[in-house]
Amino acid sequence: MTDPERLEGVPGRYWHRLEDGRIQCDVCPRYCRLNEGQRGLCFVRGRQDDRIVLTTYGRSSGFCVDPIEKKPLNHYLPGTPVLSFGTAGCNLTCKFCQNWDISKAREFDRLQDAASPEDIVEAAIATGSRSIAYTYNDPVIFLEYAVDVARVARRRGIKNVAVTAGYIDPAAREELYTFMDAANVDLKAFTEAFYNRLCTGRLGAVLETLDYLRHRTKVWLEITTLLIPGHNDSPKELGKLSDWVMTRLGPDVPLHFTAFHPDYKMLDLPRTPALTLTTARDIARKVGLKFVYTGNVHDERGQSTYCPGCGERIIGRDWYDITTWQLTGDGRCGICSTAIPGLFEAHPGNWGQRRVPIRFGRLERS
Known part of the structure; x- marks a missing residue:
């Protein structure tokens, strides 16, 4: 992991010195x-001048205004635009990564978009974005940058959304989520074997993050599981996953089952059949979860929200377009007045399926 070039960046906040002279990065459970000049597995945090530095502060893989449902968040300001950005690198090594060109980047920091926290928040306001999403790779590894942006956003009335695998150390976790308003956490599977074999991580650490978010913060939480044929899609495993969410987090946490497509190091597998997604949704609903969704497929039934009180469709979705809206201004079913958990307004946004790239200044290192 030794980098022959001098590392550049801002000081990291989570590390300590070991007795043998090495420095341990404490941002994540890795x-x-x-030693001096080495980078961590994420590639963007490294040791320079006897401290840990974040090499991607102020630099991004790109900025784009997306629909909030793409994160995916179905119960958080539906239909509104969200300014999304990420950096490079990742602290997991998922062989099925759908954003591998960003998360696995190595020569990436030669030329990229440059933006200060103030620039990003101004862009969110100018584009009418109600929130900023820290996404594409994982805000855990660019924590200092994400937190600084989020501080400014909060002062300006813009919400903050973390899209993350939840693989983070408890101390860093507390700081990150102090400044987040909503999160979608990837629960990649429900076995340690899967995490060890395909991600070189630990399921237990992710479950701790989910439990923390649900019970020790006010962050709005939704969960996504990408179903990979033959690896994490058995009815038995889906039943255990759904039962854990129901028992430990409660029936109101939305759960998204999304379709895998062949990518990165798992090109030999087929796409996830639509039947697998509907079966997973049925299993989770039978366990008692009230809001279960399908994703990455065209499935208006599986992507719509139904009232747990009267069973009526209260938010209809066709991909990212809102087709039905039967909610009151205080987030209740317009038919039976059952309270629907989440953050809603009297009317949904009308951003739809648009995806609008945003360009900032370009940064080139000599």
């Missing part, structure tokens, strides 16, 4: 132990 706890990379580094």
